Amino acid sequence: MTNTAGTSRVGIVGRITTRRPVLRIAAGQSSDRRADTLAVEEPLEIRIGGAPLAVTMRTPGHDVELAAGFLVSEGMIGGAGEFRSAIHCGGPGSGGDENTYNVLDVTLGEGARMPTADDARRFYTTSSCGVCGKASIDAVSTVSRFDVAGDPLEIDDRWITALPDRLRAGQEAFRKTGGLHAAALFDGSTGEMLVLREDVGRHNAVDKAVGWALLSGRLPLGGTVLQVSGRASFELVQKAVMAGIPVLSAVSAPSSLAVELAESSGLTLAGFVRGQTMNVYAHAQRIRITRSSVRSAADEEAMIDEH
Template sequence: MQLATGIKSKIVLHIRNGNQEKKADAIACEEPLEIKLAFGPAGQREHRSLAITMRTPGQDEVLALGFLFTEGIIGRATEVTGIRHVGQALSPESAENILLVELSPDTPVDFEQLNRHFYTSSSCGVCGKASIEMLRTVNLYYPQQGFPVFSLSQILSFQQQMSGKQNLFDQTGGIHAAASFDENGKLLFLQEDVGRHNAMDKLIGQTLRFGQFPMRNQAIMVSGRLSFELVQKAAMAGVPLLAAVGAPSSLAVELAESHGMTLIGFLRGKRFNVYCGQERVKL
C-alpha cells in the first residue's frame, strides 16, 4: 500500500491472542519545523527565526499561515507575499524542515513586544508563551451574537463527515484532526497533524488562503479534548461554534463564554454536551 505524506512504515512485533508476528505498521510522522520570517522595508529586510514546532510534514505553508494569524503577527493572508522551504531535513527521507515566510514591507513585526519564546511541542500549543493573560488580549475577530444556528442533525453529522476524510488517522490511529463546516453543516476543510494545535492552525491557514475569512458563519470540530489554546485560536478567527469528541477544560469553557462562543463536548454518536452558547443550537 502506498503510504501518504506524513506516514512512515516500521516493522513491529504484533501480539494477538498469544500469537506473535513481525509485520509492517504505519506510524504518523513527527518532525520539527522551524518557521523563519523575512520582514521590513525594501533594502532593509531582516531574517529572524520565529518558532520551532513539532508537526506532521505536509501542509507546512497553511500551518505557517495559521500559526502567524493565531499568534497575532498577521491579520490577513495578503500580508504574506511568499512562503518557501529553505533548509534540508535531518534525514534524507524526511521533508524539508525550515520554512521562510516573506511578509509584505508594510507589515510591522516587533520581536521585543512579542515577549515570548515560541517553542511548541505536539502536546501543548501554549508552551513557551510568557503568560495566559497575553493570550487573552490578542483577538482579531469576534463571533456574531447568536448566529449562525445549527440543528441537532447538522451537529450530529459533524463526526460522521470527518471520519470519511481522516486519511492519516485511518492508516495510523495516531493523529489529530480539525474540520470546518458551513452554516448548513456541510464539511468545508479538514486538516490532520500529530499536534492538535497544529491541526487547528493548518485549518485556519487553509481558510485564510482560500479567502473564506473571517470564519463567523462556520463551525469547527476537533478530535480529542477541548483545550484553552484551541478555543483561543478559534475565537481569533471569529468561529461561533467549536465542538470536540472529548471534554473541555474549565479554562476553555471560561474563555468560550467570554468570547460569546458556543462550546460543545463529547460529540459522539447521537449525543453531546453544550457548555455555553446554547442559543446557536436549534432544539
Template sequence: MSREEKGITRRMVVRFSEEGAAAPEEDSVAVEEPLEIRVSGDTVAITMRTPGQDRELAVGFLFSEGILRSVDDLGGVTYCGRPGEEGWGNVIEVTPAPGLVLEVERVSAARRGTLTTAACGVCGRRTVEDLMAVCTPVPPGLVLAPEVVAHATERLRDVQRNFASTGGVHAAAVLDASGELLAWAEDLGRHNAVDKAVGTLVLSGGVRASRASPSGTSPRPERPPGVLVVSGRASFEIVQKAAVAQIPVVASVSAASSLAIDLAERSGVTLATFVRGGRFNVYTHPTRLRRP
C-alpha cells in the first residue's frame, strides 16, 4: 500500500446542489486515528494523526521536544503488539541506543499534567519560555536565492497527493538551498506533518540538534535543509520546530502569528508568508535571501 493510500478511506456521501440531491456515492476522506508514542515503555504523548510515516512522526516529535538529538540516540522504533490485534499500528515504542537514557521528563515537565497532544506544539505548555528552552538560534551562513522561497509552495503542491484526493490534510516539506525536495509529509495536523518531514531527515542523518555534538565534530550533511514549507499559516510551534532542526527559512502559504514572528526574530529564522504566485512577504532576517 502506498503512503497516500494508507491515509485515505472511503465513506458514502450525498452531494447537494441547486438541482437537488444526487445519488449516494463513495467519497475519499482522510483517516484520523490516535497514535500513542512511548519511550522505554512510558507513554509520552498521544496525538490524533493520519496513519503513515508513524516512525518519522514519533522521531520528529521527540526531536522537536529536545528528547532526541540525532539518529545516534535511537536504538529502535517499532509498533507494539502484533499485526491483527485490535489497535495494532496505533502504539509505537521508541527505545534509546545502548547505554543512553532519553530524558522524557522534558515533555512532562513542560506540559500541564497531561501526556495528550492534538497535533499542537503549544497545547498544554506551562509558558512560552518552555518552548524557547529547546530553541538554539540558527546561525547565519546559508544564503538562498529569493526564487527558492518564491517557488517553495509549488514544490509542496507537487507532493500533496492525499490533499488532492480528500481536500482534508495539511502538508509540510523540507527543501535544500537549491529548492530540491529533501523530505515531505501529509497529515490532518500541520504540526504532525512537520514532525513527519523532520523525522525523516533525523532518521537519515540529515538533521541533528545543535547540541548533538558539543565538540563540533558532527558531519555536515551533503544537502543541509534550507526551507521548511508548510500549508496553512505559520504559527509559533511551526517556527519552533524549524529552529530546533536548524532550518533557516520557514515559508508558509498563509499568514504568520505575532508569536511566530517574534520567535523567528529571536531564533535567527527567516519567516516568509503568503508564498504564492512567485510573491511573498518576509518578516524576519531578509538578508538571508539574496543571490549566493
C-alpha cells in the first residue's frame, strides 16, 4: 500500500496518456501505421475505511483530489479536516502486494458523514455520466452546506467570455490527445486561475478541482467561477452548488434539469460561452454587461437611417 497523505497525495500517479498504433486514412488514401497519443481511461474504486463506496472511470492522476471532490458533492464532507488521509492499495487479484493505483481507501475525520448501509452510492459510473445509477432526482438533490444564493459576486461579461480560451490554453493533455474534458476555478475578483484539472469524465475534472480546493482549505468557494469545457449537466451544477461556487460557465448547452437546479439554488449559469457571446440561463444579476466597441446590427441600422 502507498500512503498518499501530505503534499504528494494530490500529485499525478499513473499514466495520463498512452501511445497506440493507428492507420490514418484521408481522401481515400492510407498511410503507414504510426503511433497516436490517447488519453488513459481506467477504473478507480473509492473505499471508505476499507468498505467499497463507488467506482468511476477516470484518467489517472490527482486521484485523492477526485475522491475528495466526489465526497464533497455527495455531502459527506465539507472541510479539509473531515478528510483525514487516503491510501492507494492493491486491487482485486493483486494479493495486496501489487499496487495498481486503481483502488483508493479514504479515512474520514471528525464531522464527516459516514456512509451507511442504506447509502445508494455503491454504483458504477462511466466517463460520460457522474450520477448513473441514482434511484431518483430526489436522491441526487443533496442539500449544500454553503449559501450560494447569498454570494454577492459580480463580474463583467467580457471577462467570462475570455475564460474558455484561458481554459484551452492550460489543457496540456488535451493538446496531445484531443480526448479530455477540463474544469478550472477562477477568482472572480482578481481573475486569477486557481486550478485546472483534466479528465476523460467532465464530472471527474470538476471533482478534482473541488477536491484541490478542499485539500487546500479553500472551501467554500465563494466568489469563484467554474469554467468547464463541455456542456452543463445537472451533475455539474450540483457539484458547483455543493462546493459553494456561485457561477458556472460552460462552452456548450445546459440541460433543462441543470437550469432548474441553478434557478432554485441561486447559482448563475451561463452556456454557449464562445467568442463574445453567451446565454445566461439563471441568475443573470451577477453579470455586468459592458458596452462593446463592436457596433451591433441595431446600431448599424440606426446609422443608415440617420443618413
